Amino acid sequence: MLSRREFLKLCLAATATTGLAEILIPVLRQASAQSALPRPPVIWLELGSCTGESVSLDNTRNPNFYQLLTEFLDLRYHWLYNTVQGDGAVRVMLDTVEKEAGKFWLVVEGSVMTAADGRYNHIFMRNGEMVTGLAALREFAPKARYVIAVGDCAAFGGPGAAHPNPGGGKGVWDVITDRVVINVSGCPSHPDWMTGTFSHLLLYGLPELDAYNRPKLFYSRTIHDQCQRRQQFEDGIFAAFPGEGGCLYKVGCKGPVTHADCPSRQWNDYVNWPVKAGTPCIGCASPHFPDGMTPFYNHLPDIRTRSVSVSVRKIGAAFAALGVGAVATHLAAGIFARRIHDHYLDGTKPSDPAPPENLTQVKQELDDLIRQQNALMSEAKQLEAAKPHRRRPKSWLRRLVGFWRTEDKTGKDK
Secondary structure: OOHHHHHHHHHHOEOEEEEEEHHHHHHHHHHHHHHOOOOOOOEEEOOOOOOHHHHHHOOOOOOOOHHHHHHHHHHEEEOOOOOOOOOOHHHHHHHHHHHHOOOEEEEEEOOOEOHHHHOOOOOEEEOEEEEEEEHHHHHHHHHHHHEHHHHHHHHOOOOHHOOOOOOOOHHHHHOOOOOOEEOOOOOOOOHHHHHHHHHHHHHHHOEEEEEOEHHHHOOOOOOHHHOOOOHHHOOEEEEEOOOOOOOOHHHHHHHHEEOOOOOHHHHHOEEEEEHHHOOOOOOOOOOOOOHHHOOOOOOOOOOOOOOEEEEEHHHHHHHHHHHHHHHHHHHHHHHHOOHHHHHHOOOOOOOOOOOOOOOHHHHHHHHHHHHHHHHHHHHHHHHHHHHOOOOOOOOOOHHHHHHHHHEEOOOEEE
């Protein structure tokens, strides 16, 4: 079985071209085959939510959601995926809480509605009475082995706790304060973030968490640090509207204050993500989402560091000035070292093309190459057919000999 260090490397290596699930599943299956991987009972409660986390996890591929929950997790209760409903499903859940105490995992989706003692959110019936999400959480969480809050609502309140918040929405860790709650934030949470956290719990136990109890292997760096448009930010090139080229900071991107690996992992089967598609990051994985991130299309007033607070206009002007200064310095140094002259004679070397991002792009590039090759071959044949048979001009020496020659090629006198 993989060491924990190797596991972390695999998680970090999962990018737009290699899904995390495709890496993890062989490892999990190997461990399961060696009887080293018990299937933990799982109770999945949905509180104040839109079911976005369940839908997001359902979008995992190879293996799919069904394979994950039947081969590696023992799903005992999920209101949407239960094979039975009503009293039968509730009975299985309560039996699990009672008989598997200290073993089962409690996964919570949605914010905890605390107003009016939780009466804004009833999630099942027991003995003919409605049970609130708040009551179920308080009853189940102390008996669970792990409590995992998936999505920004369950982690930090999210949209369910947005102003004016009449339901008193809160994050799970605001209610369950006497134990560790693992927060897998995001609106919704990326499928890899959930499956990766589950896999770490299966193989190695509790992952290393940041100050907001989020697994560091997914939330250790800001989106801004990993963004494909980071260079444009440093060059002072900003988009004026969503959809334009350039850094989207001035149209509201919250990447500088949001920790997640969206730029490298991407969404929708690792195809795209908001900033790449031309819309700013709204900071959905942030503990301050959404109230602290609105208005979404207004840029942050300042970038705060430990020692200084700088506005985006100053940053843009500074980087633009630095860019002009760097170009002037490079030009002067190039002239002094005579590199400019050499480069001018040799021409400009084209930069290496960016690697393809998916199979469709690879096929498109191959088709383009074949099309270009055929066009070149056709043009070469046409040029060859139209090429005139020119007589080689005589050299000055042959002309001089011919001038003094007194007889022709047959030996007769001219």
